[in-house]
Amino acid sequence: MKAEKxxxxxxxxxxxxxxxxxxxxxxxxxxxxxxFQTGFNLASVIFILxxxxxxxxxxxxxxILLITSLVLLFSILSSDIVHSYNMSLKFITPFLYxxxxxxxINNKFNIIxxxxxxxxxxxxxxxxxxxxxxxxxxxxxxKEGIKMGYMTLNGLYTVFISLVVLIFxxxxxxxxxxxxxxxxxxxxxxxxxxLKRTFIILLGITFLILVARNLxxxxxxxxxxIATFSFLVIQNYLSEELSxxxxxxxxxxxxxxxxxxxxxxxxxxxxxxxxxxxYLMYIFGTGEVFNDRPYFEKYYTLDRELHNSFARLFWSxxxxxxxxxxxxxxxxxxFFYRSFKKLTNKPQTKYLMYxxxxxxxxxxxxxxxxxxxxxxxxSMSYLILGGLxxxxxxxxxxxxxx
Numbered sequence: 001m002k003a004e005k006x007x008x009x010x011x012x013x014x015x016x017x018x019x020x021x022x023x024x025x026x027x028x029x030x031x032x033x034x035x036f037q038t039g040f041n042l043a044s045v046i047f048i049l050x051x052x053x054x055x056x057x058x059x060x061x062x063x064i065l066l067i068t069s070l071v072l073l074f075s076i077l078s079s080d081i082v083h084s085y086n087m088s089l090k091f092i093t094p095f096l097y098x099x100x101x102x103x104x105i106n107n108k109f110n111i112i113x114x115x116x117x118x119x120x121x122x123x124x125x126x127x128x129x130x131x132x133x134x135x136x137x138x139x140x141x142x143k144e145g146i147k148m149g150y151m152t153l154n155g156l157y158t159v160f161i162s163l164v165v166l167i168f169x170x171x172x173x174x175x176x177x178x179x180x181x182x183x184x185x186x187x188x189x190x191x192x193x194x195l196k197r198t199f200i201i202l203l204g205i206t207f208l209i210l211v212a213r214n215l216x217x218x219x220x221x222x223x224x225x226i227a228t229f230s231f232l233v234i235q236n237y238l239s240e241e242l243s244x245x246x247x248x249x250x251x252x253x254x255x256x257x258x259x260x261x262x263x264x265x266x267x268x269x270x271x272x273x274x275x276x277x278x279y280l281m282y283i284f285g286t287g288e289v290f291n292d293r294p295y296f297e298k299y300y301t302l303d304r305e306l307h308n309s310f311a312r313l314f315w316s317x318x319x320x321x322x323x324x325x326x327x328x329x330x331x332x333x334x335f336f337y338r339s340f341k342k343l344t345n346k347p348q349t350k351y352l353m354y355x356x357x358x359x360x361x362x363x364x365x366x367x368x369x370x371x372x373x374x375x376x377x378x379s380m381s382y383l384i385l386g387g388l389x390x391x392x393x394x395x396x397x398x399x400x401x402x
Contacts, residue, residue, distance in 0.1 A: 006048050007104060007113055007114065009044065009047070010044075010048060010097075010104060010114075010383060011114050013041065014121075014376075014379070017037065017040075017375065017376035017379060017380070018155060020033065020037050021155030021158065022124070022125075022128060022155050023149075023150050023151075025139070025149075025150035025151065026138075026150040038086075038090055038093060038375060041094075041375055041379055042096070045096040045099075048100050048104060049099070049100055052103045056102065056103055056390075057099065058098075058393070060098070060389070063324055063328035063331065064095045064099070067095070068092050068095070070317050070320065071088045071091060071092065071316065071317060071321070072088060072092075074289050074321075075289040077288075078287060078288050078289050079294075080288075080291050083290070083291050084288070084290055087289070087291075088290060090375050091372060091373050093375055093379065094375060094378035094382045095382060097378075097380075097386065098383070098385060098386035098389075099386060101386025101387035101388075102386040102387065102389055104387070105383075105387025105388075105390060105391070106387075106394070108349060111352070111384070111387050111388060114387075115165050115169055118166070119162070119179060121158060121159055122162050122163055122166065122184075125187065125190075126183065126186045129147075131149070132149035138151075141153070141194065141196065142196075145193075145194060145195065146190070148194075153371075154371070154374040154375070154376050156196075156199075157366075157371055157376075159187065161377065161381060161384075163191075163203075164202075164206055164359065164362065166183060166184045167184060167206055168206075168210060168358070170184065188203065198369040202362055205365070206358075206362065209361075213354050213358075267296070267302070268307065270292060270295060270299060270300070270306060270311070271286070271311060271315040273299055274295055274299070274315075282318055283318045283319055284317065285314065285315060285316050285320075288316070289317070290315075292306050292312065309371065310325075310368065312373075313325055329360065329363070329364045329367075333360045335389065335393075336357035336360055337357050339353040339356075339357075339396055340353040340354045340356075340357050342396060343392075343396070353388070355388070356385065356388035356392065359388075363381055363385075
């Protein structure tokens, strides 16, 4: 089936975002590039929506409007209003992709069209990793770890989303099945060697969810093949790289390590530390929307930001903003679960809804790590979720054939 032009434009927007995130760390002054990227995404999604004859809105639009209104309103109180509105724009823009996906991806062929072409992202990622480590280019995320070149964590999350799609639809995408398997294998190996705990945990959960749904010989064999080959490749060819990476993150894997001493855990208490003398902030936030870096320097003498989406939302908009954000996720997870359970006579759509349900849960779990103002990663995720929501809604309205 020939894809509509709007689907192609959205797919190309995903690729443009990813390539920007793959090279952006090369530049010392990244502000103009980030400004271009935000403007590009806004222009792309608005352009797409202007092509829609009549824009339809999912029920989640009420949460999107509330989130947008609260963030923009509270940003007025910021001591660095330009920074707060800049970060707020990065946070809000991906929600427009959810609305675009809901209006443009109107059947399963549209979403499969995108899924069938996401293999380009892990392919580029793998070639990039091989190149930068061979030529010793760029930096690592962790001391003594493998080099990622000039790729940001935002770009790495985009790769991970593509990998999740490949894992779930390994036997359901019609094209390049062998290439998909090789790319999945290579990507899994790299993520393991990278030793970023969030990705390793999410990968484990992904495989468990997949096996739980497809408990049969083929899916079990596929999982065993991936695990076995990953182990053999790392053991025989990449054991030195893995040992170096483990040594670089030894504090996280030592016997003396305790989660209560984890820097990220204690640092995420920043909102509580700052709000302790002003209980009104617990309800509406500090007024410093996404402007927590100066307060890290004040309380912890560290130059960093909160590494937890819920902590950043609590800081920016208090309990009110967190509740609305959680309700947005809860409504998605609940709908996809209901669709999965109800569409018993439509196996292909039923599997799409199982993926959507699983993907929404993975996204929610990852919010405990970071990424709430990552434009590329969130735009791609919400585009997929918006499209799947429309498909589920459309199929649920159809009469059941008896």
